[in-house]
Structure formats: C-alpha cells, structure tokens
C-alpha cells in the first residue's frame with residue numbers, strides 16, 4: 001500500500017515559488033488500477049515522481065507499506081525503486097544501444113542478471129506478442145512496441161506498483177488502447193498496482209479509480225466502472 | 229527458450245561503444261594521437277639525452293683539457309712532446325696523454341653512411357650541440373670546415389694504448405676482439421664497422437695524403453658518440469707515420485687534472501708556460517654548456533607535452549559533451565529504475581577505460597612508427613628539407629610505454645567521465661528534463 005501525508009512540493013526559482021503539489025493525502029491499495037488526470041502543469045508528474053522516490057517532497061511524506069521513504073538511505077532507495085516500483089515514461093526512455101530483452105532486464109545488470117530474470121523478460125515480451133523482436137534495437141521497432149518493452153522493463157522485478165506518466169502520450173489511439181489493455185491484464189494477472197497519469201479521458205475511463213488534480217490539489221477522487 | 233544473453237556491465241559498455249561508433253572512433257583517435265605525440269617526443273628526447281650523456285661522460289671528460297697548436301689547430305698543427313714535461317710540472321695535473329689525429333680515406337671501402345651525411349642530417353637546433361661534440365673530440369676545426377668536402381674522409385686517432393688505459397681513456401669500450409698491442413693493429417668504431425662491413429680479422433689500407441699503411445683489425449669499440457664511433461684508432465707511431473710526423477710531434481695533448489681542481493686554472497697555467505703556442509679546449513665547460521642547452525630543450529618538451537595532454541582532454545570533453553543530452557537522459561532513466569550512482573559511474577568508467585586502453589595501445593604503436601613516418605613522408609612534400617635520422621635517434625624504454633598508456637588513460641577517463649559525473653549527481657527528475 002502507498003500512502004501520502006500532506007505531500008507538498010514547492011519549486012523555488014530565485015525568489016519565485018511555484019507550488020507543484022499541495023497537501024496531498026492519498027491512499028492507494030495494492031492491486032488498484034487508477035488514473036490521475038488534470039490540466040497541464042497541475043502537478044501530475046510531480047506526484048508520480050514523489051510517489052516513486054525520484055524526488056524529495058518539500059513537506060509531508062510518502063509511505064510505502066507504512067515506511068517513510070525519506071528515511072531510506074540512497075542505496076535502499078535505489079533498491080526500492082528497482083524491486084518495488086516500476087516506471088513507464090511518455091517517451092519510453094529505452095537505452096538505444098541495447099536490444100529489447102536487454103532493456104527489459106537492465107535494472108539487474110549491475111548485480112548480475114539471474115537466468116530466471118531473462119526467462120521472465122522473454123515471457124513478458126512474448127505475452128506482449130514481441131517474441132520475434134527480442135534482439136531488435138529500440139530504433140528498429142514501433143513506438144507502441146517500444147512502450148511494451150518499457151512496460152516489461154517496469155514489471156521485470158515483480159514490483160508492487162507501476163507508475164506510468166502519460167504512457168500513451170506519444171502513441172496513436174490504437175496502440176495506446178493496446179498498451180492500456182496490457183496494463184489492465186498485468187494488473188489482473190499479477191496483482192500489480194497501476195497509477196496512470198493521462199490527459200486522455202478514454203484512458204482514464206478504462207481505470208477503476210480516477211483522481212483529478214488541479215493546481216497541485218486533488219479536486220476529485222472517484223470510483224469508475226470501465227466501459228468496454 | 230534458453231537463449232544465452234551476455235549481460236554484464238562490460239557487455240553493456242561494449243554495446244554502448246559500438247552503438248555510438250562515430251563518437252567512439254573520435255575518442256579513440258583523440259587518445260591515440262595524444263599518446264603517439266607524447267610517446268614520440270619522449271622517445272626522441274630520451275634518445276638524444278642518452279647520446280649527450282654518453283658523449284659528455286666519455287673517458288672522464290669532465291676533468292679533461294685538450295691542448296692543441298694555436299695557429300693550425302688540433303687537426304693540421306703539431307705540438308712538441310717536450311710540452312708534456314712542462315705541463316706535468318703544473319700542480320693539480322695528473323696525466324698528460326699525447327694523441328695524433330688525421331683525416332684519412334680507406335682504400336676500397338664504400339661507406340654506407342659517410343661522416344658528412346650524419347652531419348648534414350642535423351637540424352639547425354641540433355647543430356650547436358653537434359658542434360660542441362665535434363669540438364670535444366677535437367677532430368675538426370668547425371669554423372671553416374665545409375662538411376661536404378669530407379664526404380669520403382673519416383678520422384683516425386693515434387694513441388698509446390698503455391697510457392690511455394691508465395686514465396681510462398680511449399677507447400672507452402671494446403665490444404668485440406681486443407685492443408692492438410703492437411703497431412700495425414687497428415680498432416674500428418662500431419658505426420664505421422657497420423657502415424663499411426669490416427670486422428675483426430679483416431685488413432684495411434689507410435690513406436693519408438701521399439702515405440698509406442695496411443692494418444689488421446684487432447677489435448671494435450663503442451663510445452656512444454657517433455663521431456668517435458665513426459673513427460679508426462691505431463698506435464701513435466703508425467699515426468705519426470701517416471701524417472709524416474717526427475717522433476716528437478703529436479696533434480694534441482689531453483691533460484687530466486686531479487679531482488676537484490678547476491680546469492680553467494690549469495688552462496691558464498698551461499697558457500702562461502707555453503706562451504703563444506697553444507690553444508686550450510676545456511671539456512668541463514663544453515659538458516656544462518651541453519647540459520644547459522639540453523635542459524632548456526627539455527623544458528620545451530615538457531611544455532609541448534603539457535599542451536598535448538590538455539588539448540586532448542579538451543578534445544575528448546568536447547566529443548563527450550556533444551552527446552551529453554542523450555547521455556543525461558539515459559543516466560536519469562537508469563537511476564529511476566534502480567541503478568545506484570556508483571553503478572552508473574562504473575559503467576561509464578568501463579566504457580572510458582576500454583576506449584582509452586585501445587587508444588593508448590594504438591597510440592604507442594603509432595608513436596613507435598612516428599619517426600619512420602616523418603622520415604618517409606616529409607621528403608615527399610618538402611624535398612629540400614633535411615630530416616634528422618629520427619628512427620636511429622629514438623630510445624624506447626618500457627617505462628615510456630607505461631607512462632604513455634597511463635597518460636592516455638588519465639586523459640581519456642577524465643575527459644570521458646567529467647560530463648557524466650554531473651548527470652550522475654543530478655536527481656533523476658532533473659536528468660529527464662535536461
């Protein structure tokens with residue numbers, strides 16, 4: 001479970017202060033499939049970065065399974081990001097010199113990639129119907145396929161939660177729809193929590209819970225019944 | 229499903245390098261050229277230094293004074309042996325050794341590299357040093373000598389082996405055979421032996437003006453000094469015969485003083501005891517002038533080396549900076565998905581190291597070839613230019629190879645890692661937005 005308490009992020013530029021996020025109190029249970037929507041600049045990415053321990057809050061805290069992630073040391077934080085959290089980005093952020101399967105297991109390379117990891121990576125990519133693209137470089141596959149590789153990379157360590165920042169933002173609606181469908185399937189099969197930031201109401205409509213943010217504050221937090 | 233994937237840090241490093249070929253090749257070249265320049269310069273300087281050292285250390289030259297005829301010089305003039313007694317009476321003088329010098333030709337011998345060609349290949353910068361060396365061994369009066377006239381001449385030195393032995397003088401090192409014990413024997417300098425194809429046991433006929441004499445070669449000597457090594461040494465009697473000298477006539481007296489005695493004082497004494505007759509060549513002075521000039525030369529060398537290293541670091545930085553946006557984003561991604569800072573640094577370090585080690589090794593090879601390349605290529609473009617025989621001058625030591633590789637690695641790792649260190653220190657979020 002992820003929980004935030006008075007989570008606040010203020011960006012300072014010289015004397016000017018920009019409120020990125022203000023007093024967010026949020027509970028996300030394991031296995032949820034939820035989306036975060038809101039206008040540009042409302043603080044969606046900021047929230048995701050704080051949840052994933054990529055940035056430090058100005059006030060407040062993020063608790064993962066009851067543990068304040070600010071209390072973690074640098075090394076433990078890295079391990080947390082590797083083992084419990086998966087990230088999916090708008091522009092995929094794959095390593096262009098590595099092929100699909102290598103990108104999927106990249107988080108394990110510093111400590112050595114166990115053989116089961118590679119098998120799991122291959123299984124994930126096969127499940128995403130990319131079994132014939134394992135040794136293709138990111139530049140040799142489509143955007144939708146790149147995002148599938150990125151999702152497999154996020155899932156490789158069986159994380160508790162996947163944080164996806166506009167995962168369909170660069171994709172056409174067909175491949176975007178496929179990506180969300182795959183995420184939903186993985187949510188159901190592996191029980192992994194998905195937090196999907198999106199502009200696209202068609203995407204948020206596929207999720208069970210929709211959190212709407214404006215000017216750094218949650219203005220709506222509703223349950224939703226996905227339409228087929 | 230069991231497909232083998234090689235997935236260790238260094239595999240990722242290789243893939244990164246291969247995946248960015250253009251950048252990798254540029255880096256390789258930058259390091260290679262820097263290392264080659266460093267190596268080439270060091271080996272040339274080391275070779276020249278060794279040459280100078282051997283020349284100045286030769287036969288206790290530091291406390292030696294040569295006394296020659298004041299009007300015709302050491303080469304055409306004569307000195308009477310009676311001067312030996314006079315000089316020996318000066319306090320502080322240890323020995324006085326007579327020598328006879330002649331410019332001679334060898335009958336039926338084709339010299340591959342006659343003396344003159346060695347001189348002609350010397351650049352103006354080295355000319356001064358060479359002149360000092362020539363003065364030192366007292367063969368040629370430099371002021372008026374046109375070397376081209378000497379193309380088929382070599383120098384002959386007449387010595388008394390027993391006297392030279394006492395003072396540890398000529399010849400400094402017999403490399404093959406032995407010194408002659410009677411008249412009619414000769415020893416050849418190593419370079420002359422090489423250039424003429426003559427060796428121990430052969431016979432040579434030496435021609436001097438209208439006289440000639442045949443010698444058997446009893447040994448080969450080496451001094452490290454290219455001019456001495458291009459000479460032939462015979463007994464003083466034979467030399468006197470060739471020059472048409474009487475028993476009491478010699479070309480030069482070498483005066484060896486006691487340790488800690490100022491050569492210039494002895495020189496002044498000699499001048500006052502033999503007024504108007506002799507010139508003094510003070511070798512301690514020559515040696516110090518050479519050392520001074522060489523040290524100056526080394527200062528320039530260090531400056532050039534420093535510039536080469538800084539320029540290569542700058543160049544490597546420039547190449548690395550070109551791809552820093554992509555790299556920063558990549559580093560941010562790796563950090564976001566769980567890589568530690570040290571993991572990222574390790575990857576970049578391995579990448580830099582691979583490039584720098586290959587670049588340095590290629591650089592050393594290029595550095596070894598550089599003198600040959602220069603010698604071969606420059607005459608194509610500048611046919612008038614006189615190139616020193618660099619390939620023969622250079623001296624390569626294992627330390628130099630190690631130094632070059634260390635310098636290449638330092639430059640490469642510094643230049644290759646500095647831009648990334650910034651990216652590693654950023655928060656992943658800032659790195660994405662970079």
Ligand SMILES: Nc1ncnc2c1ncn2[C@@H]1O[C@H](COP(=O)(O)OP(=O)(O)OP(=O)(O)O)[C@@H](O)[C@H]1O
Pocket residue numbers: 011012013018019020038039040041042043044045046047
């Ligand atoms: N590094 C930063 N420095 C200063 N201000 C920042 C920084 N990052 C974000 N902000 C500001 O914080 C606010 C929230 O930004 P955030 O990126 O979270 O918005 P967003 O909802 O993700 O927008 P978008 O839909 O355009 O991605 C914005 O006003 C933004 O300008």
Ligand SMILES: [Mg+2]
Pocket residue numbers: 044045046165
């Ligand atoms: Mg955003």
